[in-house]
Amino acid sequence: MIPQILQNARTSMEKALDGARREFATVRAGKASAGMLDSVRVEMYGQQMQLNQVASVAAPEPRLIIVTPYDKGQAKAVEKAIRDADLGLEPSNMGGVIRVPLPSLNEERRKELVKQAHKYAEDGRIAIRQVRADGRDRLKKLEGVSEDEKKNAEKDLQKAHDDFIARLDELLKGKEAEIMEV
DSSP, rough: HHHHHHHHHHHHHHHHHHHHHHHHHHSSOOOOOOOGTTOOEEHHHHHHEEEEHHEEEEEEEEEEEEEEEESSSHHHHHHHHHHHSSSSSOOEETTTTTEOOOOOOOHHHHHHHHHHHHHHHHHHHHHHHHHHHHHHHHHOOOOOOOOOHHHHHHHHHHHHHHHHHHHHHHHHHHHHHHHOOO
16 A cells, blocks of 8 residues: 555656646747747637647747647737737737747846746645645555554655655756756
């Protein structure tokens, strides 16, 4: 039973780390990436849809993202969604293809992006801590297991927690360096 609890905790911690990794991908660094627009939602056909479900997104150049809606008639809705997404981007519609040039990052904007990355990292830490707390509760409720086994399992759980927090901090450090790079 203990190995199962520890394995479930590790799996959940890995999911929390992957979630933070996805969030980091949406934070703009020095160069364009298709993942930067993952958070954009488009009002289409009476419902909110993710941008990558209604258009292809490509980053052919370091300072440009090209968005090609599958339905050319919806280009205006896609353009509006990108503009309203609060990413500081100014898209322009070129005959059904939307060009999104990335402005150069000034020092102030870089610091804002680093703050945003720190917020995402903190959300990841909270999720990992929550998994540890849940695992600890499940260990305490185990019947027919010696106290020593429970203590050892708690130590293993804490070690897994520390490892995942360290990995998250490494991801954050890398993202911070990427953002601050001129």
